Amino acid sequence: MYRKIIKRSLYNMRDSYLIYILACAFAIGIFGILISLGDNPSVRVSLRSWNSFISDITIMMSGLFAFCAFIYMAYVGGFFIKQQRNEFRTFEKLGMQRWVIVAISFIQTTIVQAFAWIIGLSTTLIFQKFMGMALFYLMRLRFNFIMHISWNDVFLLAKMFFFSTLVLSIINAIKTFRILQRKTIKREIKTRWWLRIPAGIFGLLLLFSAQICTVSLFYDMHTVSYSSKPITEIFFVMLADIFGTYLVYFGFLPTILNTLQRIHSVSYSGINMFSFKYLKERLFQNISILWFVTELSALALMLLTFCYFGYQAVHRNYNSAYPFELAADKNTAGVIKQELKKSKAHIKGEYQTNVKINLVSYYKKDNQDYIRQPMTFMSYSDYMSLPKRMRKWNGKINSREFLKIDYNGSIFENRHFKEHDIRVKDSPVIATVKTGSSFPYGSSMHFGPMMVVPDKYYQKMPAEVEDTFYGWDFKRGDRLSTKQLEKLDNFRDAYYMKVNFKKTLDQSNIEVLKKAPDRGGSIYTQAGFLRQGSIKKNFTQGGGFYLFIVSLFSVALLIALGSVLTLRILLRDDYQSRQLRTLQKIGVEESEVKRIVRRENTLTFLIPLIFALAQSIVAIAMSNTGRHISKNIILIYAGYVVLYGIFGLVSYKVSWHGIKHKFSL
Amino acid sequence: MQIIVKNISKDFGKKRNAVHAIKDISLKVEHGEFLGIMGPSGAGKTTLLNMISTNERPDHGQIIVDGQDLTQLHDRDQTKYRRNKMGFIYQSFELLDSLNVKENVILPLALNRSNKKLIEERFNYMMNLLNIEKLSKRNIDELSLGQRQIVAAARALINSPEILFADEPTGSLDSKSATILLNYMQLVNQREKTTILMATHDAFTASYCSRVIFVKDGVVFSEVVNPGNRDKFFEQIINMQRTIGGGSYFNVSQNN
Numbered sequence: 001m002y003r004k005i006i007k008r009s010l011y012n013m014r015d016s017y018l019i020y021i022l023a024c025a026f027a028i029g030i031f032g033i034l035i036s037l038g039d040n041p042s043v044r045v046s047l048r049s050w051n052s053f054i055s056d057i058t059i060m061m062s063g064l065f066a067f068c069a070f071i072y073m074a075y076v077g078g079f080f081i082k083q084q085r086n087e088f089r090t091f092e093k094l095g096m097q098r099w100v101i102v103a104i105s106f107i108q109t110t111i112v113q114a115f116a117w118i119i120g121l122s123t124t125l126i127f128q129k130f131m132g133m134a135l136f137y138l139m140r141l142r143f144n145f146i147m148h149i150s151w152n153d154v155f156l157l158a159k160m161f162f163f164s165t166l167v168l169s170i171i172n173a174i175k176t177f178r179i180l181q182r183k184t185i186k187r188e189i190k191t192r193w194w195l196r197i198p199a200g201i202f203g204l205l206l207l208f209s210a211q212i213c214t215v216s217l218f219y220d221m222h223t224v225s226y227s228s229k230p231i232t233e234i235f236f237v238m239l240a241d242i243f244g245t246y247l248v249y250f251g252f253l254p255t256i257l258n259t260l261q262r263i264h265s266v267s268y269s270g271i272n273m274f275s276f277k278y279l280k281e282r283l284f285q286n287i288s289i290l291w292f293v294t295e296l297s298a299l300a301l302m303l304l305t306f307c308y309f310g311y312q313a314v315h316r317n318y319n320s321a322y323p324f325e326l327a328a329d330k331n332t333a334g335v336i337k338q339e340l341k342k343s344k345a346h347i348k349g350e351y352q353t354n355v356k357i358n359l360v361s362y363y364k365k366d367n368q369d370y371i372r373q374p375m376t377f378m379s380y381s382d383y384m385s386l387p388k389r390m391r392k393w394n395g396k397i398n399s400r401e402f403l404k405i406d407y408n409g410s411i412f413e414n415r416h417f418k419e420h421d422i423r424v425k426d427s428p429v430i431a432t433v434k435t436g437s438s439f440p441y442g443s444s445m446h447f448g449p450m451m452v453v454p455d456k457y458y459q460k461m462p463a464e465v466e467d468t469f470y471g472w473d474f475k476r477g478d479r480l481s482t483k484q485l486e487k488l489d490n491f492r493d494a495y496y497m498k499v500n501f502k503k504t505l506d507q508s509n510i511e512v513l514k515k516a517p518d519r520g521g522s523i524y525t526q527a528g529f530l531r532q533g534s535i536k537k538n539f540t541q542g543g544g545f546y547l548f549i550v551s552l553f554s555v556a557l558l559i560a561l562g563s564v565l566t567l568r569i570l571l572r573d574d575y576q577s578r579q580l581r582t583l584q585k586i587g588v589e590e591s592e593v594k595r596i597v598r599r600e601n602t603l604t605f606l607i608p609l610i611f612a613l614a615q616s617i618v619a620i621a622m623s624n625t626g627r628h629i630s631k632n633i634i635l636i637y638a639g640y641v642v643l644y645g646i647f648g649l650v651s652y653k654v655s656w657h658g659i660k661h662k663f664s665l
Numbered sequence: 666m667q668i669i670v671k672n673i674s675k676d677f678g679k680k681r682n683a684v685h686a687i688k689d690i691s692l693k694v695e696h697g698e699f700l701g702i703m704g705p706s707g708a709g710k711t712t713l714l715n716m717i718s719t720n721e722r723p724d725h726g727q728i729i730v731d732g733q734d735l736t737q738l739h740d741r742d743q744t745k746y747r748r749n750k751m752g753f754i755y756q757s758f759e760l761l762d763s764l765n766v767k768e769n770v771i772l773p774l775a776l777n778r779s780n781k782k783l784i785e786e787r788f789n790y791m792m793n794l795l796n797i798e799k800l801s802k803r804n805i806d807e808l809s810l811g812q813r814q815i816v817a818a819a820r821a822l823i824n825s826p827e828i829l830f831a832d833e834p835t836g837s838l839d840s841k842s843a844t845i846l847l848n849y850m851q852l853v854n855q856r857e858k859t860t861i862l863m864a865t866h867d868a869f870t871a872s873y874c875s876r877v878i879f880v881k882d883g884v885v886f887s888e889v890v891n892p893g894n895r896d897k898f899f900e901q902i903i904n905m906q907r908t909i910g911g912g913s914y915f916n917v918s919q920n921n
Contacts, residue, residue: 264781265781267775268771268774268775268781268784269775269778270775270776270778271775271776272775273764273768273771273772273775274761274763274764274768274772277763277764277768278763281763575762579761579762579763582759582760582761583761585720585753585755585759586748586753586759586772586773586820587744587745587747587748587751587753587773587776588744588748588776589741589744589745589748590740590741590744591741592776
């Protein structure tokens with residue numbers, strides 16, 4: 001008989017259990033993949049340079065992942081026990097002993113967990129290769145990922161299965177015991193409109209002010225280095241969003257439904273009278289969960305936003321510092337070319353550009369200081385003949401405009417403002433320049449800022465020093481041996497410039513020295529060459545790994561949250577399902593009952609979705625990308641909308657299928 | 666004739682497990698008639714009622730109401746027909762817990778998108794007719810079982826249905842509450858000329874009808890017409906019940 005009871009319970013909630021099992025299986029599958037990635041032989045061979053770093057990180061991340069998944073399983077698993085409370089109480093009334101009922105709930109949990117683990121581990125086996133290939137693709141590794149699970153991992157997974165199932169079953173058994181101890185079902189919800197109405201209005205005001213503050217943050221974020229305003233704004237937005245959302249769920253939305261219900265011209269029409277009350281009741285039941293899901297979804301989106309912008313910024317910053325795998329000036333270029341011939345490097349692209357170095361003076365707004373320094377000049381035509389990636393992040397100029405490329409303090413900063421009145425020695429004053437931060441041959445090849453000028457200006461400008469920059473791109477690296485690099489080390493500094501500043505710019509001059517002077521005025525060093533191939537490779541690999549882990553976490557979080565909402569919709573109280581059945585019995589059309597289910601789904605999915613999106617915009621403002629929202633971030637957000645859309649649709653379909661099934665009984 | 670049921674049958678389950686709930690039943694109900702459907706548990710009373718009220722479709726046969734074959738209607742049209750022309754009272758009341766008494770009662774009119782004035786008028790009339798004005802603002806869980814069934818009756822009658830279906834309406838009530846409800850039903854039947862079809866296994870309840878048909882194992886076993894004296898009618902019903910229950914001393918044919 002007990003077997004029949006368990007079988008019947010599992011069958012009755014099969015749709016909900018299926019969603020729970022799939023969500024758990026996904027988490028278990030990802031956990032298994034993360035665990036097995038750490039000691040996969042192909043990862044170890046292809047990522048020798050990372051030593052044990054990858055393994056340590058995967059172990060750490062899978063631990064964190066397992067912890068979050070366990071919390072999810074324990075929390076959501078409790079929904080099913082709650083759903084069965086009437087059944088358990090009836091068993092007790094019929095004379096079944098408490099320990100038997102508790103044992104039934106224990107066994108039920110064990111069975112569900114076993115199913116989840118079987119599917120999860122199968123997912124690990126099936127998708128390990130696919131995920132490994134995805135990881136290698138993101139890390140730009142041309143290795144074959146070999147499917148492999150070590151015995152250590154198998155034992156670890158088996159141990160995890162045993163202990164997690166045991167603990168989860170005990171948790172559910174305790175929950176069942178507590179349900180049996182409490183005799184009455186409290187269904188009454190205190191409406192407390194005197195509290196809900198002001199709280200709801202206050203919540204709405206908080207959300208509005210948070211949005212206004214977010215807009216202001218877009219304008220103020222660049223002042224973060226010297227002003228406390230952006231930090232205050234961020235702090236306010238975070239608090240206002242968190243509390244505002246709760247208060248809107250607690251007060252505003254129920255008040256709206258209550259008001260609609262009281263307007264007889266609206267509520268006395270069709271099914272509205274029932275649906276407003278039904279939705280209000282469902283909302284009261286789910287306030288905390290909706291709030292929790294909204295905030296965690298916003299967190300996941302913010303995490304993705306920060307990751308995206310962080311990766312972009314670091315990547316851009318790195319590429320603007322080292323755009324070529326190998327760069328040199330004219331003094332070193334000859335030696336480098338000889339060594340490259342010896343190493344038989346496969347050169348993919350070779351570039352060279354003439355530059356002039358002259359003295360300039362100008363007022364720098366950021367530092368609020370008057371600056372005199374040498375500056376490298378490049379002609380517009382030469383600048384435009386370089387690969388597009390060199391100027392991608394700089395302001396766009398035409399052949400008559402000036403562009404000043406300078407170091408950027410903030411890696412997130414990408415704003416192109418203008419500077420004025422730059423005096424150049426023995427040349428006309430440059431009235432207006434656009435700005436950028438991406439140096440064509442890499443910032444490390446320069447001792448200061450650089451200026452792209454119109455061709456005519458460049459030709460007429462006298463130079464204190466003239467030089468030529470060289471840059472190479474290779475297919476599979478420059479292949480320089482350690483011995484060759486040791487030799488090249490002597491050419492690290494090409495020359496030194498001693499600047500003798502006088503009263504006026506025209507009287508000042510630059511003295512070129514081959515050896516570093518012991519002492520003197522302002523000394524600038526011109527780098528002889530820059531080699532960043534291997535670091536660039538590590539950078540790409542690290543970035544790919546980081547993207548893989550973060551996206552996996554965020555997607556898993558969003559899936560878990562989506563499934564929580566789905567289960568809240570599916571696991572109605574018995575009397576709520578009965579009411580829908582009653583409606584049908586008294587002549588409500590199927591399409592109208594369907595509309596109630598649709599409204600319920602919309603309320604449950606759309607509102608958290610909108611709130612989470614609105615809240616996560618602050619992350620874009622914090623990343624300070626110059627009031628410009630990139631296409632990719634829109635894609636990330638669209639992905640979230642699609643994911644929740646799918647969840648909403650599935651919930652609606654399954655929910656309606658469940659109701660229809662009950663109707664046909 | 667308002668309702669003509671022609672050779673309807675209904676099976677539940679498939680193949681070996683199939684149960685023949687209704688086997689080739691035919692019957693006619695006149696306009697304004699109070700028809701009782703009696704029989705032991707599992708005889709097919711509720712199934713018959715559900716099919717006539719379009720809540721279930723028969724496997725075979727026709728159900729003609731006011732000259733229209735309801736079995737030929739699309740589900741959506743059946744629902745509309747049910748909503749406009751029929752009222753229902755169930756043993757389990759089928760009231761919506763989340764709505765209060767007034768909202769439960771006016772729900773059929775709201776579903777028909779009737780105007781507010783008509784809704785208020787009909788509500789006041791029904792409350793007055795069934796003498797439950799004081800209950801209008803109460804929640805459902807604040808009512809006694811008898812009060813709940815009266816409220817369910819008010820809901821069933823508010824849009825002046827032509828046919829009222831009652832499935833074991835007194836099943837959950839004590840005798841006092843049952844008597845009150847049955848008196849109201851009789852009142853509505855006589856005053857509003859509403860045709861009532863009531864399934865019951867209780868002889869006392871059935872004695873309020875003008876005619877009672879007896880169903881056993883999915884077929885109409887017999888019928889008894891009210892001679893005008895309720896006590897005598899009650900006795901006839903009891904005797905018929907004994908026969909259906911297995912007694913052989915009562916001559917059924919004599920009664921017809």
